[in-house]
Amino acid sequence: xxxxxxxxxxxxxxxxxxxxxxxxxxxxxxxxxxxxxxxxxxxxxxxxxxxxxxxxxxxxxxxxxxxxxxxxxxxxxxxxxxxxxxxxxxxxxxxxxxxxxxxxxxxxxxxxxxxxxxxxxxxxxxxxxxxxxxxxxxxxxxxxxxxxxxxxxxxxxxxxxxxxxxxxxxxxxxxxxxxxxxxxxxxxxxxxxxxxxxxxxxxxxxxxxxxxxxxxxxxxxxxxxxxxxxxxxxxxxxxxxxxxxxxxxxxxxxxxxxxxxxxxxxxxxxxxxxxxxxxxxxxxxxxxxxxxxxxxxxxxxxxxxxxxxxxxxxxxxxxxxxxxxxxxxxxxxxxxxxxxxxxxxxxxxxxxxxxxxxxxxxxxxxxxxxxxxxxxxxxxxxxxxxxxxxxxxxxxxxxxxxxxxxxxxxxxxxxxxxxxxxxxxxxxxxxxxxxxxxxxxxxxxxxxxxxxxxxxxxxxxxxxxxxxxxxxxxxxxxxxxxxxxxxxxxxxxxxxxxxxxxxxxxxxxxxxxxxxxxxxxxxxxxxxxxxxxxxxxxxxxxxxxxxxxxxxxxxxxxxxxxxxxxxxxxxxxxxxxxxxxxxxxxxxxxxxxxxxxxxxxxxxxxxxxxxxxxxxxxxxxxxxxxxxxxxxxxxxxxxxxxxxxxxxxxxxxxxxxxxxxxxxxxxxxxxxxxxxxxxxxxxxxxxxxxxxxxxxxxxxxxxxxxxxxxxxxxxxxx
Numbered sequence: 001x002x003x004x005x006x007x008x009x010x011x012x013x014x015x016x017x018x019x020x021x022x023x024x025x026x027x028x029x030x031x032x033x034x035x036x037x038x039x040x041x042x043x044x045x046x047x048x049x050x051x052x053x054x055x056x057x058x059x060x061x062x063x064x065x066x067x068x069x070x071x072x073x074x075x076x077x078x079x080x081x082x083x084x085x086x087x088x089x090x091x092x093x094x095x096x097x098x099x100x101x102x103x104x105x106x107x108x109x110x111x112x113x114x115x116x117x118x119x120x121x122x123x124x125x126x127x128x129x130x131x132x133x134x135x136x137x138x139x140x141x142x143x144x145x146x147x148x149x150x151x152x153x154x155x156x157x158x159x160x161x162x163x164x165x166x167x168x169x170x171x172x173x174x175x176x177x178x179x180x181x182x183x184x185x186x187x188x189x190x191x192x193x194x195x196x197x198x199x200x201x202x203x204x205x206x207x208x209x210x211x212x213x214x215x216x217x218x219x220x221x222x223x224x225x226x227x228x229x230x231x232x233x234x235x236x237x238x239x240x241x242x243x244x245x246x247x248x249x250x251x252x253x254x255x256x257x258x259x260x261x262x263x264x265x266x267x268x269x270x271x272x273x274x275x276x277x278x279x280x281x282x283x284x285x286x287x288x289x290x291x292x293x294x295x296x297x298x299x300x301x302x303x304x305x306x307x308x309x310x311x312x313x314x315x316x317x318x319x320x321x322x323x324x325x326x327x328x329x330x331x332x333x334x335x336x337x338x339x340x341x342x343x344x345x346x347x348x349x350x351x352x353x354x355x356x357x358x359x360x361x362x363x364x365x366x367x368x369x370x371x372x373x374x375x376x377x378x379x380x381x382x383x384x385x386x387x388x389x390x391x392x393x394x395x396x397x398x399x400x401x402x403x404x405x406x407x408x409x410x411x412x413x414x415x416x417x418x419x420x421x422x423x424x425x426x427x428x429x430x431x432x433x434x435x436x437x438x439x440x441x442x443x444x445x446x447x448x449x450x451x452x453x454x455x456x457x458x459x460x461x462x463x464x465x466x467x468x469x470x471x472x473x474x475x476x477x478x479x480x481x482x483x484x485x486x487x488x489x490x491x492x493x494x495x496x497x498x499x500x501x502x503x504x505x506x507x508x509x510x511x512x513x514x515x516x517x518x519x520x521x522x523x524x525x526x527x528x529x530x531x532x533x534x535x536x537x538x539x540x541x542x543x544x545x546x547x548x549x550x551x552x553x554x555x556x557x558x559x560x561x562x563x564x565x566x567x568x569x570x571x572x573x574x575x576x577x578x579x580x581x582x583x584x585x586x587x588x589x590x591x592x593x594x595x596x597x598x599x600x601x602x603x604x605x606x607x608x609x610x611x612x613x614x615x616x617x618x619x620x621x622x623x624x625x626x627x628x629x630x631x632x633x634x635x636x637x638x639x640x641x642x643x644x645x646x647x648x649x650x651x652x653x654x655x656x657x658x659x660x661x662x663x664x665x666x667x668x669x670x671x672x673x674x675x676x677x678x679x680x681x682x683x684x685x686x687x688x689x690x691x692x693x694x695x696x697x698x699x700x701x702x703x704x705x706x707x708x709x710x711x712x713x714x715x716x717x718x
Contacts, residue, residue, distance in 0.1 A: 020471050025478040025507035026706030028470035031437040032505050037498040038689035043414030044406050044431045049399035051104025065684025072430050087116035090149040092165045093604040097149035097348025112160050119147040135189040136182050143167030150208030150349035163208050172602050176201050179209045198246050212265050219263045226607035229345035232256040261342040266355045274342035279523045281342030284331040335380045341365045344489050344519050350394040362403040364392045368520050385426045391493035408495035410445050440468035443504040452543040459514040460544045465507040477555035479704045480509040482541050484563030484570035491520045515540035533612035534626035537570045542580045558704045572628040583638045583703040585696045591654045592629040632661040638670040640699045642692050644679030670716040
């Protein structure tokens, strides 16, 4: 044992006078077990106001992974609006989107929501005696059926506007998407013909339409294959005729090389949108006026925008009776900065800004980490919210002077936070973080930038092993696991994650790498992955791992990699193309690029590989060369493969073929495969997540020579 003075000097004293016990890394006892980490998995999403009340969705891992709809009453209490098994979650584009909307009427709240099992849209009045959810939309037996997302209530019209995803056949690509109006009276519950289609289906993908304050215009976002929404989208504008139909749509911003990720209206009738014409998602204001003036030239006009007069808009008359042709002034940037005021549109209806009644705008913005700020569009000044939060989610809502969002920090999980813009005070109003264990066991992250190949910057969050009660011998270096996030057009936020703490509190370090291709650092950084997937991501993760070993932070012989979805691809590709890692955990991965590109996935990402790898017809050999499934002989280290059997994004067939090829090689590579019934893309059930974490820790224990207690031994095929 080291003496107490030495331990105190190096930060190794426990609470009070308790002595720190010396044990090897990876063998420290921890109060953060797999069941605890699983119980706290997930975060609140999709905030909104219903009258004065803040509402949101919240995960329920212990209830089969359902999403509950929660309301905060005026007395501060939280209530689940719907009991189990109601599951408020959309499957549009498989990743879903905003699944509910609500309004307050004299008799109480009215909410419409999507129920996950049947994907029907329901209406519910929770305060009405004896009320039950009533269906608003029918069930379709064709393919994936009818699905709905991003609802906006228009009770004055007797409708709710939504994105409708309709399958026309059995294949994943037999699908169309439109903006549609669903009657609130239930007349479409058994009659598909009672649903009014507001757009013409000319685009493969659409977001929900936003109605201007005067009710005369609607705006929405659209894009088509092979582009993903972070590559390029169009912002569309159309007249809303007196009969409620849309006139011809006009492109007013966006294009093949500009991503518009959100649009909304100000109280005075201007159109706000977040677009990355200058390389960063920044906020723009587009004035839609009536008159004879021509659009003003501006160097800040977004690429691809059509700023000619808009013949599709309503044409009012002047006092003299002459027609006044509506025009669009050039888009004006409100706060041009090398920061992100938007993000990747992985789900339909995400929002990073919301206009306030007085003209100010609440914005989520930043580089890497994010803050909630209030933007003055006249001066471009942003005043950020005070508080500990380092990551704000892509969901905001406003009611009067109040703004609600979801935020987290390295010491707190995601919480529902409300800002009073009059006082500047922010407070937690829902899903409040409550330490389930002594926070002394939480990791202490470091924000770091490493040098990758060719000297390029690689951003990462480093979580060293940390325990208040245990330390390792001075001559031992810790094992480290590199975490590759999904997407790959995604981002690992700097927040408290008990899955990370599960490892760090036992003496295993974690390095979350925001490799080239990640969001949060501008378009140039995320486009490093263009045609380089399986190269740049693999190189950047390896660069971080090797740098940690070279500087004496990590044990070079005890490095591992893990990731899910696209992160699962990076993990598998790393095991087949580098010798950096001693083992790896591969979770619901892509393993065979060619099969994936030829239809073995869902529609939304079916052409994603054209930008990530290249057009299949032109570089087919590249697809085969990079695919782990094509090179099972290259895997020489143990691995764990975890898969949901209901996954339609990365189907289990990929894992099964990969394993068959590994085992046909006749080599004895230790491995394990665990498939979970009832799980799709992303594990949601507490028992699944518990078993997955324990299996992962057991893999590292066997490979690294660790001795954790109370962990079932993972049986490896050898």
